[in-house]
Amino acid sequence: MVMKGKRILVVLATAVLAAAVSATAAFGAHRADPGITKTSIHIGGTFPLTGVASAYKTIPAAESAYYAYVNAHGGVNGRKIDFTVLDDGYNPAQTVPDVQKLVEQDKVFAIVGSLGTAPGLATWGYTNARKVPQVMLATGDSFWGFCARKTCQGSTKPYTSGWQPDYPGEGRLYGKYIAANMPNAKIGILYQNDAFGKNYIAGLNQGLGSKKGDVVDEEGFNATDTVVTQQVLALKAKGADTFFIVATPGQAIAALVTATKIGWSPTTFLANVSAIRPFLLAAAAAGANLNGVISSTYLASPTTQPNLAGMKLGKAIIAQYAPALAADWAVGDSNLVYGMGVAWTFVTALQNAGKNPTRASLMNALHSLNTSKDPFVYPGITLQTSATDNFPIEQEILTKWSGGATGDWHPFGKLLTSGR
Amino acid sequence: MRVRAAGIGTAAAAAVVLALLPFALSAYHQALAAQVGTFFVAILGLNILTGYTGQISIGHGAFMAIGGYTTAVLSRDHHTNLVLTMAAAFAICFCCGLLVGLPALRLAGVYLALATFAFAVSVPQVPLKFSKYLGGSGGVQSAKTVGHLWLYGVSWTTAAVLFVLAWLILRGRTGRAFRAVRDSEVAATSSGVQLPVYKTLAFGISAAFAGVAGSLFVMGTNGFAQPSEFGILLSLQILVGAAVAGLGSLWGVLAGAAFIGLLPTVSSDVPLIGSTHGQDVVFGLIVIVIMLLLPNGVAGLLARLARTRARGLNRGSI
Numbered sequence: 001m002v003m004k005g006k007r008i009l010v011v012l013a014t015a016v017l018a019a020a021v022s023a024t025a026a027f028g029a030h031r032a033d034p035g036i037t038k039t040s041i042h043i044g045g046t047f048p049l050t051g052v053a054s055a056y057k058t059i060p061a062a063e064s065a066y067y068a069y070v071n072a073h074g075g076v077n078g079r080k081i082d083f084t085v086l087d088d089g090y091n092p093a094q095t096v097p098d099v100q101k102l103v104e105q106d107k108v109f110a111i112v113g114s115l116g117t118a119p120g121l122a123t124w125g126y127t128n129a130r131k132v133p134q135v136m137l138a139t140g141d142s143f144w145g146f147c148a149r150k151t152c153q154g155s156t157k158p159y160t161s162g163w164q165p166d167y168p169g170e171g172r173l174y175g176k177y178i179a180a181n182m183p184n185a186k187i188g189i190l191y192q193n194d195a196f197g198k199n200y201i202a203g204l205n206q207g208l209g210s211k212k213g214d215v216v217d218e219e220g221f222n223a224t225d226t227v228v229t230q231q232v233l234a235l236k237a238k239g240a241d242t243f244f245i246v247a248t249p250g251q252a253i254a255a256l257v258t259a260t261k262i263g264w265s266p267t268t269f270l271a272n273v274s275a276i277r278p279f280l281l282a283a284a285a286a287g288a289n290l291n292g293v294i295s296s297t298y299l300a301s302p303t304t305q306p307n308l309a310g311m312k313l314g315k316a317i318i319a320q321y322a323p324a325l326a327a328d329w330a331v332g333d334s335n336l337v338y339g340m341g342v343a344w345t346f347v348t349a350l351q352n353a354g355k356n357p358t359r360a361s362l363m364n365a366l367h368s369l370n371t372s373k374d375p376f377v378y379p380g381i382t383l384q385t386s387a388t389d390n391f392p393i394e395q396e397i398l399t400k401w402s403g404g405a406t407g408d409w410h411p412f413g414k415l416l417t418s419g420r
Numbered sequence: 421m422r423v424r425a426a427g428i429g430t431a432a433a434a435a436v437v438l439a440l441l442p443f444a445l446s447a448y449h450q451a452l453a454a455q456v457g458t459f460f461v462a463i464l465g466l467n468i469l470t471g472y473t474g475q476i477s478i479g480h481g482a483f484m485a486i487g488g489y490t491t492a493v494l495s496r497d498h499h500t501n502l503v504l505t506m507a508a509a510f511a512i513c514f515c516c517g518l519l520v521g522l523p524a525l526r527l528a529g530v531y532l533a534l535a536t537f538a539f540a541v542s543v544p545q546v547p548l549k550f551s552k553y554l555g556g557s558g559g560v561q562s563a564k565t566v567g568h569l570w571l572y573g574v575s576w577t578t579a580a581v582l583f584v585l586a587w588l589i590l591r592g593r594t595g596r597a598f599r600a601v602r603d604s605e606v607a608a609t610s611s612g613v614q615l616p617v618y619k620t621l622a623f624g625i626s627a628a629f630a631g632v633a634g635s636l637f638v639m640g641t642n643g644f645a646q647p648s649e650f651g652i653l654l655s656l657q658i659l660v661g662a663a664v665a666g667l668g669s670l671w672g673v674l675a676g677a678a679f680i681g682l683l684p685t686v687s688s689d690v691p692l693i694g695s696t697h698g699q700d701v702v703f704g705l706i707v708i709v710i711m712l713l714l715p716n717g718v719a720g721l722l723a724r725l726a727r728t729r730a731r732g733l734n735r736g737s738i
Contacts, residue, residue: 091649092641092646093654096644097455097684097685104448105448117557118557118558118646121558121644122642123642193548193551193557195558196557222548
């Protein structure tokens with residue numbers, strides 16, 4: 001009798017197990033993606049919190065503050081955003097294990113906002129193979145726009161996308177400006193000797209068009225160099241009267257200071273990745289003459305446009321959720337505006353991804369953006385993507401520095417398109 | 421490394437554990453374990469040069485770069501089998517090591533350290549200069565990327581093979597010559613050991629090991645080789661790993677490899693300090709502790725424990 005009971009138990013247990021397994025299989029098609037529950041959505045990103053590029057560490061801080069604000073107002077469709085920030089020190093060898101940790105251990109829903117071209121290239125094969133969204137990368141490399149539908153390095157990368165205007169596009173704007181307003185300029189280019197620098201030069205040459213011959217010299221430096229004196233001296237010696245600086249803040253400051261110190265006063269163009277006001281003030285404090293330097297922007301300014309709704313909102317968010325950054329905001333650190341602009345876009349895409357977002361629906365939303373409501377971008381800019389255009393922002397406005405050592409960037413002209 | 425029955429027994433036990441371990445680990449932890457295997461090979465190589473031959477090198481990150489780029493470029497351009505690229509890395513780095521060893525013949529101590537340091541800083545610049553073939557800062561992407569389990573298997577098999585190779589080299593005449601060079605160059609020369617031959621040989625072998633480690637390193641980085649992966653910090657990490665390991669013990673090398681392989685991941689969860697500076701703080705603290713308490717590394721600690729135990733047994737037998 002006992003044996004029979006035991007056998008019945010075994011049969012029952014097997015039946016229950018079978019039912020459970022088939023139930024899971026049946027729900028498999030509707031199973032939620034990792035990182036998302038009814039009440040939360042877990043995302044992650046890799047940023048240079050330490051190391052040579054740590055100037056950008058305020059970007060994830062601003063993004064976290066914005067998500068905290070959204071969470072305090074109910075989250076997105078009732079889900080609070082949980083944002084994990086990992087430090088990769090701008091070293092792709094560290095980015096890879098960081099991203100593996102986010103995807104395989106923390107099981108995030110998406111990688112959002114990670115900074116750096118090389119870190120992105122080291123991980124985009126991995127994320128796309130696993131169909132993990134790797135979106136709004138904080139770099140202007142044009143790969144992120146093109147390779148969603150084109151084969152790059154062996155495969156398309158439909159799960160990777162950028163946000164900011166791409167570097168060649170920005171270079172084109174400067175080239176067109178020079179061709180139209182200073183056609184006989186003698187241009188000397190100081191550039192970081194990598195894809196970032198070369199992207200800009202390619203764009204500049206496209207914008208110059210028939211005036212390409214205006215470029216008299218190009219001097220390269222490496223991302224890890226701390227001084228660029230030789231290069232600046234060489235550009236002056238070649239007779240350049242127009243100085244084009246493609247560098248991140250460290251070398252950009254060095255270039256501006258060196259130019260002034262050697263008594264060279266060219267018309268200077270500065271790539272906007274370094275046009276962050278606190279760094280310009282530091283350059284001025286070290287002796288650089290900044291008046292007349294030209295750059296561009298696609299973000300609203302907390303210092304020259306403080307009454308815009310977005311700037312008031314940003315200031316309030318910082319004050320409440322990241323008070324340690326209030327001083328940065330006050331001095332016009334555009335990294336903070338950038339971070340909030342990205343975070344706003346992610347939240348909008350998430351809202352457009354439906355009541356129960358999946359990774360696929362998030363990517364659909366990001367590939368069909370069409371909004372002018374991002375309060376953190378320069379007024380009038382539309383974020384737009386489509387089946388044939390994976391560059392969300394393609395508009396910028398030129399800016400010129402005035403006011404000397406305590407001055408600021410002032411936009412001039414109209415919003416220009418940096419798109420093709 | 422002296423052979424005893426116990427020694428072979430421990431090695432065999434370690435091999436069994438390593439063979440079974442991946443099935444108990446999640447895929448993510450398999451990747452971490454593979455990284456430990458990579459550093460095991462690198463530290464083994466540096467130990468041969470610095471520990472056994474007394475030649476300091478802060479340049480082994482450069483050999484890893486050469487090995488890593490060999491793998492990436494061969495894979496990208498010729499779709500070469502990845503294990504074959506490791507053999508190529510071994511051969512190429514052996515030759516590079518011999519070449520680097522030549523100027524080292526005239527240098528010692530601080531000056532040798534500086535020369536290898538210069539090597540470490542300049543080698544990662546080469547892909548930036550020859551960006552057409554070596555990818556520049558956009559890096560070189562291998563044609564094939566590997567799964568975590570495959571990488572675990574290959575890295576630990578390689579580690580085992582190279583460990584046996586190192587053991588064979590070091591127990592024989594070559595190893596004795598290396599130790600003679602380390603202990604006293606004058607005595608070595610007067611015993612007939614040709615310094616130039618053995619010094620350059622030590623560099624060559626050591627570099628070859630580092631080159632293979634570089635191949636594994638790039639395979640573990642999704643097959644992507646880029647200059648900033650091979651900064652000076654990498655050379656310093658291997659040196660610290662070798663110091664933590666000490667000489668003459670398999671467990672020492674394992675400890676050193678585990679320390680530098682797992683530190684970045686573990687330290688990001690350190691309370692109070694957190695991920696921003698956790699790695700640097702923990703790294704620095706442990707280096708200080710090791711230098712103060714264990715100048716001979718983990719191997720020295722184990723040797724001391726073995727001697728204490730032996731003494732205890734002797735006392736007990738009275």
